[in-house]
Amino acid sequence: MRLNTETIVEKALLLVALSALMSLLLIAVFIFKEGVPFMVKVGPGAFLFSSEWEPQNGLYGIFPMIIASIWVTLGAMLVGAPLGIAGAVFLNEFVPRGVMRVVKPAIELLAGIPSVVYGFIGVMVLAPLIRAHLGGPGLSVLAAAVILGVMILPTVMSIATDAINAVPNSYREGALALGATRWQAVHMVVVKAARSGIIAGVILGMGRAIGETMAVIMVAGNAVRAPGSPLDSVRTLTANIALEMGYASGMHRQALFATGIVLFLFIMVLNSIAMAAMRTRAGGR
């Protein structure tokens, strides 16, 4: 009798676990089925490396959007990574535990704010500021990078915090007992020991940034052209799909699926790097 319950629970759990895997597989199959024939028809060169995006005229070059996505993501990383890492180091090493117990969940709450709210703040506050002080349209790579940088902060910070937390206390004491100051012990020993976890956090944050859509549509300006400066208005891969899917049909629709493939590959690569970095931490001792 008990054996039966065991088996049923086991099988049910297996099914649940598999369903997650299945949905990933189905998503992949779905976008590849729609997108790959298109890529073959247009040719990967004309699709990936041409700058002309005029679906109505049969021109489907997404190069400017690839560049825009890369710029925005790297920009977000430049904003989010230093803040996230510095915040994690500070919370772990320089403030009493009690403060950390309050501040860390507060920062993790940032992850719960809907992205449309971030976009709203970007449009109402950040873009006018940039327009007034730095020139350009305001809705720009810079605005998107800053907004995304704040959005990925919780990801970077909570993974970096866990990594730093996992550094054995004996490392700190060992360094301090050798006459290191607090800061020397932290940056030469603790951060070094937590390095792979911190890198993993940053890369997962990049994965979030490249996939973010709503906030980016609102603040990046959506002009289809490769940016020449951080103040230029750009359209990212995600924005392109979201903006045009509503009315696209035929080849145009397939082109958007193919854009999805490119995005999919970007995120797979970033996640694999993050996973590899985490594995180094686990197995590198």
Next chain:
Amino acid sequence: MNDAQAKLTVRGLKVFFGQFLALRGVTMDIAANEVLGIIGPAGSSKTTFLRALNRLNELTPGTRVEGTVLLDGEDIYHPACDPVMLRKRAGMLFALPVPLPMSIYDNIVYGVRLCGVRTRARLDELVEQSLKAAFLWDEVKDRLRTSALRLSGGQQQRLCLARVLAMEPELILLDEPCSGLDPISTARIEEALTALKARYTIILVTNNTKQAARVADRTAFFLMGELIEYGPTNQLFTTPHDSRTDDYVTGRFG
């Protein structure tokens, strides 16, 4: 022993963790170039005493210290005393070896570099000297650039000793340095300690009474945060003044 000779003068040293009185007023003198063994059952605050001597207890929030500790006549708890400078003079070896996550070479020069020594030749020389003094040189001289984490436990502990020696401290504090080691590694560490006595003052906390008997010139017996008695090792083990010491060294409890 009079105060003028003492390397370390401890007077009424008490350590509190929050409300808990961990060390109940220790008074003792430690002479230069002696090996002082500290024995006592677990939880008798041997380690707390040791960590009070390089102010490592301060890292635990809520710690309070009373009494005085004079190193060469200087009060180490005086507000003007910089704990970072103090820890350079009082090197410490922990129960578990803590090689830092870097190469053997970098481990040894870590502390020295912090003190501002940068010349390549000087660093090389220090690495060789201290590894030899810790009886590790022959085993690692061909792989100084490989990760220290790959050494065996005994080698790691000797690496940590070499790292302390490279700092040229005056005092070496050892917190059960052999608790995780096999008899052969233990013998090598003890051999190193005996050789090092000529140049350093060594305080050795150990759970192994036999080790104290082998290495220490004088031995102190701690029980429940109190210093019960201390004296020449031979005398402490054969004719202790206190019956509790007698019970402990003869193995009747603890």
